[in-house]
Amino acid sequence: xxxxxxxxxxAALAYGAASVVQAVGVRRLAATAPDLPLAxxxxxxxxxxxxxxxxxxGFLASVAALRTLPLFLVESAVAASVAVxxxxxxxxxxxxxxxTEVAALVxxxxxxTGLALAAADGPAARxxxxxxxxxLAAATVVAAxxxxxxxxxxxxxxxxxxxxxxxxxxxxxxxxARLLEVPQxxxxxxxxxxxxxxxxxxxxxxxxxxxxLARGRVTSVAAxxxxxxxxxxxxxxxxxxxxxxxxxxxxxxxxxxVVTLAGCIALAxxxxxxxxxxxxxxxxxxxxxxxxx
Numbered sequence: 001x002x003x004x005x006x007x008x009x010x011a012a013l014a015y016g017a018a019s020v021v022q023a024v025g026v027r028r029l030a031a032t033a034p035d036l037p038l039a040x041x042x043x044x045x046x047x048x049x050x051x052x053x054x055x056x057x058g059f060l061a062s063v064a065a066l067r068t069l070p071l072f073l074v075e076s077a078v079a080a081s082v083a084v085x086x087x088x089x090x091x092x093x094x095x096x097x098x099x100t101e102v103a104a105l106v107x108x109x110x111x112x113t114g115l116a117l118a119a120a121d122g123p124a125a126r127x128x129x130x131x132x133x134x135x136l137a138a139a140t141v142v143a144a145x146x147x148x149x150x151x152x153x154x155x156x157x158x159x160x161x162x163x164x165x166x167x168x169x170x171x172x173x174x175x176x177a178r179l180l181e182v183p184q185x186x187x188x189x190x191x192x193x194x195x196x197x198x199x200x201x202x203x204x205x206x207x208x209x210x211x212x213l214a215r216g217r218v219t220s221v222a223a224x225x226x227x228x229x230x231x232x233x234x235x236x237x238x239x240x241x242x243x244x245x246x247x248x249x250x251x252x253x254x255x256x257x258v259v260t261l262a263g264c265i266a267l268a269x270x271x272x273x274x275x276x277x278x279x280x281x282x283x284x285x286x287x288x289x290x291x292x293x
Contacts, residue, residue: 007065008077014058016084022051066178070243072234079264107263114256118249125242132193139200159216167228169205174233222268
C-alpha cells in the first residue's frame with residue numbers, strides 16, 4: 001500500500017506542478033512581441049512543454065497507484081492536485097492566498113489522511129469479460145453529452161453539460177486504469193478493449209473540458225468536473241470493482257471523502273485562468289490538468 005500511496009501523492013504533485021509551470025509558459029508567450037518568429041516564441045514558452053511532461057508523469061503515477069488502491073482514494077488524491085497548485089502559485093506566481101483557501105488546504109490534507117487510513121488495498125475485482133464493452137458504451141454516452149453541449153447555444157446550460165461530460169470522461173479513465181493489466185509484450189494493448197476504452201474516455205474528457213472552459217467560467221467548470229470525476233468512479237469502485245475500506249472505518253472513509261471533495265471544490269471555485277497578470281489579487285491558479293489532463 002505504501003507504493004500505491006506514493007504513486008497517488010506523486011500524481012497530485014505532478015498535476016499540481018504542471019498547472020503552475022504551464023501558466024509560466026503561457027505568461028512568457030503572452031509577453032513576447034507579436035512579430036517574433038514562431039521558433040523563438042516556442043522556445044520562450046518551453047515551460048509549457050515541461051508542464052505537459054509533468055501531466056504525463058502524473059497520469060502514469062495515478063495508474064500505478066490504481067494497481068493497489070481503491071478509486072475513491074486515488075481520484076481524491078488526483079483532485080487534490082489543485083491544493084498543490086494553490087501552494088506553488090503562492091511561491092512562484094506571487095498570487096495571494098486567503099483564509100478560505102488556507103482552511104480548504106487544511107481540509108484537503110486532513111481528508112486525504114483519513115482516506116489513506118481507511119482504505120483497504122488490493123487489486124480490483126474483475127466484473128466480467130464484457131467490462132470493456134460497458135466502458136466503451138459509457139464512452140458513447142460521454143460523446144453524446146459532448147455533442148449536445150457543443151451544439152447547445154445556451155450559455156448557462158452548455159458549460160454544465162460539458163463539465164459533467166468531462167468529469168465522466170476522466171472518471172472513465174480512472175475506472176479503465178484500475179482494471180487494465182499491462183500484457184507481455186506490451187504491444188498486445190493494441191488489441192485490449194480496456195486500453196481503447198481508456199483512450200476514448202481520455203480524448204473525450206480533454207475535449208469536453210476544453211470546450212467547457214471556452215464556454216463557461218473556470219470556477220464553475222472546475223468545481224463541477226472535480227465533483228463528477230471523483231464521486232462517480234468512487235461509487236463504481238465500491239459497488240462494482242470490490243473497492244473496500246478497513247473494518248469499522250466506513251464512517252471515517254465517508255467523512256474524509258466529503259471533506260476532501262469539499263476542500264478541492266472550494267479551491268477550484270477560487271481559481272482563475274493561468275494567464276492572469278502577475279500580482280493579481282486572485283487566490284489560486286487554474287486547476288492542474290486544464291491544458292492536457
